[in-house]
């Protein structure tokens with residue numbers, strides 16, 4: 001046996017040992033007697049599946065580093081949304097393959113440290129970034145191939161039709177670069193016709209190249225933004241069910257109930273999973289009005305209709321979101337608050353949103369915490385998931401594909417105050 005984890009608590013409260021060999025869970029029972037090359041004492045801490053992050057704009061993460069190289073950085077007004085989005089264009093023109101990879105590696109190490117076993121990275125493909133962001137992220141995927149699952153999505157962040165010739169031809173080149181999925185962002189296009197043409201183009205390319213498609217959908221408070229239903233309808237018409245997924249769909253919250261209900265039923269029929277990364281939508285815009293928007297889709301109604309809903313980090317230190325440590329325990333806490341998953345069993349639904357649901361989107365094989373599954377295990381210094389959300393504890397051991405990839409050593413002392 002390669003690794004033996006002693007005295008872990010599972011979600012259902014049972015205490016168990018977990019044996020790992022050749023990357024897989026080969027025993028899960030109390031008091032395993034076999035010897036192991038490495039023995040880890042969980043000491044009554046919680047064992048859960050390692051996290052899956054299905055959406056991260058890794059090429060733009062930590063954008064202040066390249067931003068600092070620009071003249072405009074000195075007096076930059078970060079509070080001005082238009083200035084931020086304008087500056088990211090300048091930053092992207094500075095991209096080199098190596099520079100993008102270096103910043104993305106920071107995100108990967110943070111992911112590992114915080115217990116992530118699989119991550120989907122979005123690379124901007126447009127006239128500013130060219131194919132350099134994509135190449136940088138593909139290099140990172142290659143470098144970490146034996147550590148964790150990295151997937152790379154070619155993503156036309158600026159839309160396709162504002163600069164059609166260049167973005168479309170870049171996307172077509174990207175499809176020859178062994179990418180894992182193609183992205184889209186139809187709601188950004190200037191007209192309803194071009195939004196539909198955007199969806200049609202991406203789905204046609206996905207189908208032709210036998211790839212999944214991952215769209216950013218209606219990330220706006222505008223109730224006339226209707227790309228989610230068009231993506232769902234075309235997915236059904238083209239027979240691409242379960243091959244297409246979406247992020248945000250925030251306008252759904254602004255439709256009247258009857259229309260929202262119709263869209264939710266279409267989304268269900270399309271087999272889409274919706275990623276709701278509400279912590280980002282909450283702070284992206286400068287819209288300051290009352291009631292303050294939460295920036296999230298109808299998570300409860302989607303779930304009630306049987307639509308899988310996930311949540312992901314999405315952004316780290318970029319024009320859309322200023323924070324982020326690539327920690328899905330932190331993201332889960334945001335979802336618990338913004339989505340009101342706060343009492344009883346509701347809290348456990350957030351765990352699925354950062355584990356099994358995004359794992360299905362990424363088609364992870366043998367992902368589970370049972371005999372024969374790949375050993376992707378996170379030992380959290382908590383007794384249960386509710387406590388983990390509350391206390392945001394350290395990730396004591398991170399095991400990915402059967403290997404210990406990270407361990408936390410943290411020591412806190414109180415003076416004359418007893419212990420926690």
Ligand SMILES: [Zn+2]
Nearest residue numbers: 057216247314
């Ligand atoms: Zn995003």
